Amino acid sequence: MFRPQRWAVLVAALSAGWNGRGAAQTGSGPGRDDGQWTMPAKDFASTRYSALAQLTTGNAQRLRPVWSFSTGVLGGHEGQPLVVNHTMYVVTPYPNVVYAFDLTKEGYPLKWKYRPNVNSAAIGIACCDVVNRGAFYADGRIYYNLLDGHTVALDAASGREIWKTKVADLNIGETTPMAPLVVKDRVIVGNSGGEFGVRGWVKGLDAETGKIIWTGYNVGPDADLLVKPGSFRSFRASGTQLSLNSWPKEAWKLGGAPVWGWLSYDPKLDLVYYGTGNPAPYNAEQRPGDNRWATSVMARDPDDGSLRWAYQFTPADNWDYDATQEMILTDLPVKGKVRQTLVHFDKNGFVYTFDRGTGELLAADAYVPVNWARGVDLRTGRPEVDSTKLTGVSRGTVKDICPTLEGGKNQQPAAFSPVTRLFYVPTNNMCMDYTTANVSYIAGTPYIGAAIPYKPGAGGHLGAFIAFDVTKGKKIWEVKEPYPVWSGALATRGGLAFYGTLDGWFKAVDGRTGAVLYKFKVGSGVVGNPISFLGPDGKQYVAVYAGIGGDWLLLSGDVRSDDPTDVRPPASFMPDIARHTSQGGIVWIFGL
């Protein structure tokens, strides 16, 4: 998830599927919504769909901001607030302050504030700004990660710390910006550090005590991956040691495959799904082989972590195409038959549909312009790679690869509406030149070996908010944006989709046509994800963070004004973003 600059190195509840079947647990099927937002993606299925319908295409023009709050923190405000029991919970980027606002009182005063003591060394170890992707509410507790490798449980009513567990090690380049997933009595977390040669894992903690119950690595020997005899299948590859045998000797120990994105859960199948990041280092010639299971989707049993199935999107990744983007669980018709599907919009530019029970790949189509591969062969499950786009030291500078390592999309999560049956996807439109170098591993420093300047993709706009019909493999409409769309999407039953832009607009669009119905300038670029909830007054609201950052802290040039000693030249592909925004975290609430 790194971005380099100029010549720089560097840098479920199941949604009740469209057929109206089966909403379970924290229900979000059409017509059923408790008005809360208790987990990052609204439901275990990661739909980011709110079944509230007071806000409609008819009245969205009358939206207005009703409340705002400065978090006092400047880092990129990725992630989203939670709303539970008429309390809004906000987690800031480093230093990872938690605010709890009382929505029942005028002005939404604070109930409590929690300020952890986070090791500032993490600032240098986090690859791409000091973001945090949010908290998870379960059973009266708020669970979230500190950037410096700790998972914390707080009492949701009082803010009292219940436990704090060290899960990751800064000294070897691990940080923890991702949002945990809480399933039954497990808190599941993963590490970041694909740019530092970490070895990716997920851990299952006991929700009650914070004790680490299991650790499942993404690369290495079967035993470390928690591949148990008879319980694992890869839909196509067979045999044992599928990961170990796909790396040169020992290289998997520094092999990357971190977990910095979103996790999903299917309660019926009792499987947790997540994607893994890039293999390390970027220079693929230092790690010949497929590098399983980097850039893959993994399905695990939450109780003991055992790996049930896995699929690799970009074997032998040559382009930093992490696969950590969300796995959206919904039931879609494939060739005339409704399947229990998992849909994933990958950084590599393709959207994949699987049978989420078996891991069978059912469809794969480009959702943005792609030229590193001609398509995905559904028979073999492998991409049809254009060999002229392969990278590596021996290949010198490889020009015009689309999409960039920022991906067709990146961390910014898509939403799915069971009403329109469309996916709403925030996308990037950029291409890159890729030059690799041999790199030595030094613990706690970047293990990358690449210089990768970007350029605008076809059309010149750097991003678009699109509606995509996965069953047809077709884009239905798009709103072109001058800058990459780095905020997540929200879909609502009232027929609306919401997102924010890097130049600081928050927008509501008609979910069927993409017509912009409302927009408001929120004070800083939006890289967070909108949510919707019912206030104590019974009215529907939408909330979102403003606060540019994430990869864009590194790429936007002169957007940081808090530090008189750090003045940066603008990026060549995006010379003017600092004209429209500066850093600064603000929580916004909109209503009628």
Place this chain on the structure above:
Amino acid sequence: MDLWPVTIMRRTALLISCLVIHLGASDAAQAQRSAPPPVRSDQHVEAGGQPPPAGTLRNPFQGDQQAAEDGGKLFSAFNCDGCHAGGAAGAVGPSLADGRWRYGGTDGEIYHSIFYGRPRGMPAWGGTLPPEAIWRLVSYLKSIEPAKDTSATVTW
């Protein structure tokens, strides 16, 4: 996880020994005297102390163009560019090419930044790099420092 640190240390050691061979012996001895004792950034910071006065340290390569060029190579060989970007333009770590310094811009102060590390994410290199390598890095950073500029940072 036991094997790789060994290979790594070996690789780093190799790189460093190449460098040391490159130096004249008396050169190295002098550089040694101009170095404070190694302390890790976190120890140093949590001890609550201010860094020892840096002004007394003398850069043995002052004005040496070759040393600055070597320092530029070290800047990528030791992955400084991974955090500060190529040309030290700024990425996760701040720009070191804008003529502005959080912790001071004299040769001695920059030496301290690299040797001890700094609390907001700068690793301490005192245990990894020999003083002469750090001085070469300092020389490189000083060589790319721009002339003082008081114009607006951006205009449209």
